[in-house]
Amino acid sequence: MTHEPLPTTVQDALHAHLGQARENAQALSPKIRPGTSLASALARVDTGTSRPLPTLVDLNRWHAHPAGLDDEQHARLCAGGLIEVMDDEGHTAAHACPRCEAGRRSDVLLGRLERSGIPPRYLELEWADLVTDLDPFPRLRAATGRMPQILAANDSLLLSGPPGAGKTQVAVLAAKAVLAAGHSALVVNLGRLALDVREGYGDRGDGLTEGAALRLLTAPTLLILDDLGAGETDTAKVERRLLYLALEERQNARRPCVITTNLSPAELAASLGARNLGRLQPLEIVEMKHGRNFRLRDGHRSAW
Numbered sequence: 001m002t003h004e005p006l007p008t009t010v011q012d013a014l015h016a017h018l019g020q021a022r023e024n025a026q027a028l029s030p031k032i033r034p035g036t037s038l039a040s041a042l043a044r045v046d047t048g049t050s051r052p053l054p055t056l057v058d059l060n061r062w063h064a065h066p067a068g069l070d071d072e073q074h075a076r077l078c079a080g081g082l083i084e085v086m087d088d089e090g091h092t093a094a095h096a097c098p099r100c101e102a103g104r105r106s107d108v109l110l111g112r113l114e115r116s117g118i119p120p121r122y123l124e125l126e127w128a129d130l131v132t133d134l135d136p137f138p139r140l141r142a143a144t145g146r147m148p149q150i151l152a153a154n155d156s157l158l159l160s161g162p163p164g165a166g167k168t169q170v171a172v173l174a175a176k177a178v179l180a181a182g183h184s185a186l187v188v189n190l191g192r193l194a195l196d197v198r199e200g201y202g203d204r205g206d207g208l209t210e211g212a213a214l215r216l217l218t219a220p221t222l223l224i225l226d227d228l229g230a231g232e233t234d235t236a237k238v239e240r241r242l243l244y245l246a247l248e249e250r251q252n253a254r255r256p257c258v259i260t261t262n263l264s265p266a267e268l269a270a271s272l273g274a275r276n277l278g279r280l281q282p283l284e285i286v287e288m289k290h291g292r293n294f295r296l297r298d299g300h301r302s303a304w
Contacts, residue, residue, distance in 0.1 A: 051076075053086040059095055066102035074099050118187050122172045130166055134290040140170050144177040151183060151221055154254040156280040160261055160268070161288030164295035167260035171224045174258055178222045186220040189227055193217075194239040210242065217246035221255055228261045229271045240272060247279035 054077060062069045069077075074097070077083050081101075082094040127141050143150065157174075159167040175185035193216075196208040217223060223246070250257065257280060261268050265285050269277050277283070 053084055053092060055086055055088075059083070059085050059098065062098035063101075066099045069097075069099045118172050118175060122169065125169055125172055125176075127173060130169055130294065131292060134292060136286050136288070136290075137166070137170075140286070141173075144170075144174050147174065147177040147183075147222075148181055151178065151256060154251075154256050154282065156256040156283045157258045158261070158265065158268075158277075158280070158283055158285045159259065159288060160263065160265055160285065162293075163262060164293035165288035165290070166292070166294050167288055168226055169294065171226060171258045171260050175222060175224055183221040184219070185222040185224065186216070187224040187226055188217065190225050190239050190243060191227070191235060194235040194242060197238050197242070198235055210238075213242055214245055214249070217242065218249040218253070218255070223250065223255065223257045225257055225259045228259050229263045229268050236271075240276070243272060243276050244279075247276055251279045251281075 078097045078100060081097050083097045084092050085095050086092050127137075127144075130137055132138060132141055159170060161167055172187065175187060178185040193208075193213055197210055197213050199208075225243075228243075247257070259280070263271060264287075265277075
């Protein structure tokens with residue numbers, strides 16, 4: 001099938017129309033450069049003015065500090081988790097949005113924190129929530145920055161002190177550091193776990209078995225035993241047996257523990273047995289004697 005050539009007058013009119021369209025496009029966005037996509041060029045047109053695309057330098061800066069990509073910039077530049085970036089030669093390419101990536105990492109970490117047994121009130125806990133100039137917090141804060149080395153050395157920690165001294169907070173911050181480093185951690189109240197096991201001794205067989213409890217205690221890279229020695233008298237036997245078996249397996253696997261207790265080290269040894277504490281070696285004992293109660297918020301008055 002052949003087409004008849006357009007009349008000359010029609011061709012001239014068509015060429016004139018296309019030429020005018022090109023001139024209009026250039027007037028609308030004069031800074032379009034070779035290699036720049038039409039979508040990115042149009043996105044830069046803002047009421048007659050154009051905004052430059054971010055550069056690779058900007059992208060690297062945002063990767064280092066995602067919060068530097070503020071709300072206005074994020075809304076303007078991010079499309080479905082991608083940001084178009086211009087290189088030194090004027091070419092553009094889509095890169096993962098640093099702020100969206102940071103958000104996804106935060107969501108993944110939050111999920112791991114929740115599954116690790118950390119109580120909800122501690123999920124958002126940071127070192128800034130503690131008075132870190134009080135002894136021994138500076139030392140413990142520095143140690144949480146070395147968790148991979150601590151795990152490799154199989155160094156356990158015992159935090160002893162009165163209620164509200166910040167023992168559980170420090171233990172949770174250690175667990176968060178371990179999780180952020182890609183390892184596993186679990187926070188357990190052994191007395192409560194022993195109660196669940198004891199209640200599983202019934203005829204129904206639907207409770208927690210000692211074997212399942214033992215697997216729970218031995219699996220994580222770092223085990224946090226919170227409020228150790230506070231179990232009821234009728235569960236003390238189960239608690240002591242679980243602790244002995246768990247610490248035996250963890251010592252053989254070189255997996256350390258962090259223990260918090262209201263008892264003194266001597267009282268804890270008398271309660272749980274020196275043999276159990278011996279299976280925590282190498283063990284660092286830190287007594288929280290700073291006198292501050294973090295459960296009492298400054299300036300808080302009861303609504304009652």
